[in-house]
Each structure stands twice: as C-alpha cells, then as structure tokens.
Amino acid sequence: MLGFPRIPTLAPVKNTPDLVVAGASMTSPQMTSETGVDSNELAAKVREMYRAVAENPKGSYHFELGRDLAERLGYPPSILDEIPEAAVDSFAGVGYFFDLADLKVGEEVLDLGSGSGMDVFFAARQVGEGGRVAGIDMTPEQLDKAERLRSAAGFLQVTFIMGQIEDLPFDDAGFDVVVSNGVINLAPDKPKVFAGAARVLRPGGRLVVADIIAEVELTQSIVHNTDLWASCIGGAAQQDTYQEAIEAAGFRLELMKKNPYRFLSERARDASARYGVKSVSVLARRDGSKASKGK
Numbered sequence: 001m002l003g004f005p006r007i008p009t010l011a012p013v014k015n016t017p018d019l020v021v022a023g024a025s026m027t028s029p030q031m032t033s034e035t036g037v038d039s040n041e042l043a044a045k046v047r048e049m050y051r052a053v054a055e056n057p058k059g060s061y062h063f064e065l066g067r068d069l070a071e072r073l074g075y076p077p078s079i080l081d082e083i084p085e086a087a088v089d090s091f092a093g094v095g096y097f098f099d100l101a102d103l104k105v106g107e108e109v110l111d112l113g114s115g116s117g118m119d120v121f122f123a124a125r126q127v128g129e130g131g132r133v134a135g136i137d138m139t140p141e142q143l144d145k146a147e148r149l150r151s152a153a154g155f156l157q158v159t160f161i162m163g164q165i166e167d168l169p170f171d172d173a174g175f176d177v178v179v180s181n182g183v184i185n186l187a188p189d190k191p192k193v194f195a196g197a198a199r200v201l202r203p204g205g206r207l208v209v210a211d212i213i214a215e216v217e218l219t220q221s222i223v224h225n226t227d228l229w230a231s232c233i234g235g236a237a238q239q240d241t242y243q244e245a246i247e248a249a250g251f252r253l254e255l256m257k258k259n260p261y262r263f264l265s266e267r268a269r270d271a272s273a274r275y276g277v278k279s280v281s282v283l284a285r286r287d288g289s290k291a292s293k294g295k
C-alpha cells in the first residue's frame with residue numbers, strides 16, 4: 001500500500017482487514033454547531049435512515065435510490081454494469097461528479113460518507129489496481145454491506161473505514177482527490193468537514209462533491225428539525241455560506257453546476273421551491289501555495 005495514508009489508531013473489525021473502525025466510539029461527538037440542531041439526535045436519525053437504505057433498498061423512501069437515479073444523474077450505464085449490483089441498488093447520492101473529478105490511473109481517492117460503496121467502486125474502476133480508494137461512513141450496516149461487496153468482487157485497492165467525516169483518521173496530504181455525494185449537508189459543522197478534506201489532500205488536490213444547498217437561508221424551524229436534516233433538506237447551507245466555507249478551508253472554487261436531482265416528498269418540494277433548495281456538483285482545488293487550515 002505504498003503511498004496510501006496510514007491509519008495509525010485503527011482496530012480491525014470482524015476479521016475483515018479492509019473494514020476498520022476509526023476511534024473508539026460510535027456516538028457522534030456533541031457538536032456545538034452554530035445551527036443549534038441536536039447533533040447526537042441527528043446522527044441517530046441519519047444512521048437509522050441509512051441502515052434501512054443498506055438493508056432494504058427496494059423499500060419506500062421519500063428520496064430516490066438506486067440505478068434509475070444514478071442513470072438520470074449522469075452515471076454511464078456501462079460503468080454501472082461493472083459495479084456490484086447491490087451497491088448500485090443502495091446508491092443514495094444527489095449528483096454525478098466523475099466528469100469533474102477526472103480521475104487518473106494510479107490516483108488515491110477518499111469518499112466522505114461512502115454508503116454502500118457505489119462511488120468508491122466507480123472510482124476504483126477509474127484509478128485501476130495501482131490506485132487506492134478509501135470510503136468512510138458512520139453507519140455500520142452501510143459499511144458491512146460495502147465491505148461484503150468489496151470482498152466478493154475482489155476490489156483489492158479499496159478500503160472501507162468506520163468514522164465521522166468531521167474527524168478524518170488519515171494522515172495529512174495523502175490523497176489526490178476527495179469526493180462526497182449527498183453527505184456534507186448532513187453534517188452540522190461543514191467548515192470542519194472542508195478543513196479536514198483540505199488537510200488530507202495533497203497540494204493541488206481536488207475536492208469534488210455533490211450536495212444539497214439552498215439559495216436562500218432556511219428558517220430556524222426547518223434547521224432545528226432533525227427529521228428534515230436526515231432527509232437532506234434541513235442541513236442545506238445557503239450557497240454563499242457554503243462557498244465561503246470551502247474557500248476558508250484553503251480551496252479555490254473552480255466550478256459549481258446544478259444537478260437534475262428531484263425531491264419526492266411534498267415538504268421537500270415545497271422547501272425546494274421556497275428556498276431554492278437544490279443539488280449541485282462542485283469542483284474545488286486545494287491551494288498549492290499556502291498551508292491548509294485543516295486541524
């Protein structure tokens with residue numbers, strides 16, 4: 001694993017050497033975020049929702065899932081065919097960004113909130129066996145599923161790690177690209193997530209995310225509602241604030257584009273119309289000249 005970030009404090013789980021737990025606790029740290037949302041309650045709701053997505057992807061949800069969604073967002077069907085089908089079934093992202101990521105053979109990639117692993121496997125097909133892809137997620141059932149699929153399909157360049165995207169258990173400057181799909185909106189402390197991404201990227205490295213943001217700041221009644229957060233609405237940052245958080249972490253924003261993502265529930269559609277809640281894909285580059293403000 002030459003050149004792959006070391007994970008010094010991790011212990012193996014269930015004899016699966018490529019699934020490791022970061023830190024000792026599964027409890028979300030009590031975050032004193034500016035949002036005022038109860039971060040422990042939110043983490044519990046997010047885990048519960050994405051446990052269901054991992055275990056029962058054909059169930060009924062208030063958001064779209066799976067292959068039809070992936071194809072509509074722009075994922076090439078021919079590459080989806082090369083990815084474990086069960087990972088595609090549980091895909092719950094909000095945009096396609098691999099056109100922006102432009103992954104090269106041999107690159108090292110980290111996926112924040114990797115879910116059942118579809119984007120990790122997608123990236124692994126692109127970087128090849130000489131590259132490396134790590135996925136980090138806090139929902140055990142998502143990780144278990146991703147690891148089972150990884151092992152069965154023989155993706156040797158892939159590692160899944162349990163942990164929080166706010167507290168990345170990786171060395172500084174070990175990745176070429178950090179990706180994330182539909183996850184950062186769920187994090188109460190977004191500046192901390194971007195700072196961590198900057199820290200683990202090499203100078204000039206790319207941050208490529210699809211996420212939910214809002215054109216207008218959401219009302220406090222929406223922001224304080226953990227159910228709306230877990231549904232990818234309540235945590236949508238206002239667009240300027242989101243861009244500023246990316247830039248404050250030491251990135252240069254290169255591109256932001258709107259994705260053809262649809263909200264299904266009436267409440268989400270209403271928020272989308274009223275506050276301009278939307279999915280975007282973002283490409284930003286870690287400043288090569290000045291040190292990042294990572295932890």
Ligand SMILES: C[S@@+](CC[C@H](N)C(=O)[O-])C[C@H]1O[C@@H](n2cnc3c(N)ncnc32)[C@H](O)[C@@H]1O
Pocket residue numbers: 046047050090091092093094112113114115116117118119136137138139142163164165166180181182183186187
């Ligand atoms: C909307 S799903 C997206 C999963 C995956 N990126 C995909 O496209 O299918 C959100 C995922 O992020 C994970 N997640 C949410 N907040 C997280 C956090 N603070 N730290 C780690 N994982 C988190 C959830 O467990 C869930 O698997």
